[in-house]
Amino acid sequence: MTDPRARGNDLTAKARIRNAALDLYAEYGEDRVSMRTVADEAGVTVGLVQHHFKTKDGLRAAVEQLVVDYFLLAIETASPTGTPAQIAANRDEAVRDMLETHPAVVNYIRRTVLDPQSQGRLLERLVDLTRTEISKLRNNRIASTRRPESTQVIGLLVRQLGQLFLQPMIDEMWDYLAAGDTLHSDKPVLSVTVT
Template identity: 60%
Template sequence: MKKTVGVSPKLNSDLTAKARIRNAAFALYANYGEDATSMRAIAEAAGVTVGLVVHHFRTKDGLREAIEQHIVDLFFGAIEQVPLEGTTAEIAAARDEAVADMLSDNPAVVGYLRRALLDPMGHRGRILEMLTDLAAKQVATLRNVGVASKAHRDSSQVIGVMIRQLGQLFLQPMVDSMWNQLAGPNAAEDDKPLLVVKVQES
């Protein structure tokens, strides 16, 4: 049984081969992890040969860099498009929502990040550093227009943004899995306990 994973062929058929390869790799990495994904599997999923993957991205490291840059672009694009209007709290909320929308539009982002971030970090990709930088800039611009809430230190605020946006998504599959095992697969979905992840000023 050969399964197509993640990307709709229809949506991808008019992309350049390079983008198709990146998307295929992205989806496979998110689902099975980079180690478990061979260049040949990526090539097949993208409908090309191994040689072309190498031609466009040189090495597997290069492929990962392209993917992680793509992820950063997605975050940036989501944040960028919300106008700087209203109170700081409103802007922050709108940004959180824009990111949440982007994440639900691109489930591979969540899958990839879940895998990448739980590594003893930095060993491989630099995606967390990049996203932390982005979140820091995000807080900085909020401080420029109007006055950012001084209730928290800057770095705490940055961490708060990231954890709020990602933490729940990482742990939710664990809760879902346990819920299925304990309550059975056809239990009332809305009885499922809600997961809360937050950071607290120490």
């Protein structure tokens, strides 16, 4: 899968700023990262950050779009052949692989979507992307049209993001249980299946 962040020294200043913001927001949270910190991390001036993104809201929107681009690229790399169930599994696997490969995306999503104070629109953007993809699948007779599209959108997002949100809680429960149980030292990964 091609990385939407691009690679190498040929990145534009705008892309370097956006990438730095994703990394910093994922690690510390947007509210704890100033535009100056982003500029320093990207190796540019604050004025250049303001030139490209105007405000912190503009920078957040660019970071959110980058996260959506990760999902879109993952979906586009999935094999489009097979039964509808195989195509869905291929897409889920591509998204899962992308999330495993890009921890900053995972951490950013966790911070943004689970924070009730978040000013972002990431969840709305992911819902819109999912709705668009479900609509394409329905139009191509790959996804069922017997169920409401909204049910399919929510089911798909729960399936793809459920582990992302629940894994830290599951890990904590395993750690608690394992403290008194020396027989189970390996923590299994949560498996979420929604039909």
